[in-house]
Amino acid sequence: MNSSTPLPFEQRACFVAGQAKSGTTLLTALLDNHPELLVLPEETAYFPTVLTKYGSRGRRAQFDYLTTESRSNVLFGGTSRRGKRDYSDFPRASLLNTFEHAAFDPAKIDRDLLVLMAESYATTLGLSLDRIKRWVEKTPANRDHVPAILSRFPHAKILVTMRDPRAILAAQIALTARKARNFSVYYVIAHWRAAAKLAKRVLNGEVVGLVVPYEQLAREPSISMKRVCDYLEIAFDSETVLTPTKAGLSWSGNSASQADFSQISAEPINRWERELSEDEIGWVEWHCRDLMSEFGYELRLEGRALRHWTKPIRGERPREYLKSRAYSLRDDWIRR
Secondary structure, eight states: OOTTSOOOGGGOEEEEEOOTTSSHHHHHHHHTTOTTEEEOSSOOOIIIIITTTSTTSOHHHHHHIIIIISGGGGGGTOOOOTTSOOOTTSOHHHHHHHHHHHHTOGGGTTSOHHHHHHHHHHHHHTOOGGGOSEEEEEOGGGGGOHHHHHHHOTTOEEEEEEOOHHHHHHHHHHHHHHHTOOOOHHHHHHHHHHHHHHHHHHHTTSSOOEEEEHHHHHHOHHHHHHHHHHHHTOOOOHHHHTSOEETTEEOOOOOTTOOOOSSOOSGGGGTHHHHSOHHHHHHHHHHHHHHHGGGTOOOSSSSOOHHHHHSOOTTOOHHHHHHHHHHHHHHHHHHO
16 A cells, blocks of 8 residues: 555455354454554454345345344444453444444445444544554455455455364364354355365465465464565564454454463364364365365375265254255265
């Protein structure tokens, strides 16, 4: 960015994309306290939901989703989800009033709602827009909407996180066991493949962006965050970007294993090796092996075995089992 001719605020966007449990939240938390950035601390699902499901329902419906239904609702007074950050000390009423006034101001009715939300967040924090080089929004499913993002925000920066898909499956199994909820093993591999294809296009120069491997971020945080700061054209300060925060306050993480931390740890990288069975590893490698090697993820099994595909994954309920195998067959037929 040329400091003499800065971009308009709405074009200073940065979107974080990837897959759930691939490091998107950690990356955002490391950027949170940077003085040149404005980081929205919770997911908005702006492109996956606001502009799709609510796109034709009008501004009020979109505003209501952002403030009452999306994960960002906690910023506006919504109930904090179990294990998520408590915003009881944050001036939520002030943010809600500021955002609502801006969203329905006749003079701003043609302005993008996400931009107005970011501006309102900055106002609530008492930050000048002039000092913000980039504002950052993180929703993993942004991976599926990059063309729409760049159409609306042509100067946007895109950060794509990547993580070993076997580690992601292990994290999802751990979450299922802890919270007794449904999960789909199909979406674990489908979302990983979508993120991997996007990352591959970024690496090939077909899409503007930067790929941030979780493993490098955890093992070599200084090197990884230096690359991120250079890409965002902001100063690298190890004391600022190596300590995770959320809304400016210390953040202890959202690990599936419930392990709190104050600094980055490499321990989760290989945890899947002792947590997954051979059949569970086989399920992932059955579906992802053609892309895994491109990102340095070494295969553990020599080839496919039918039992890896047929055996249920821990925590997988009968309905999800049938749907996952049906979708797997469909996708395999499409790829062929």
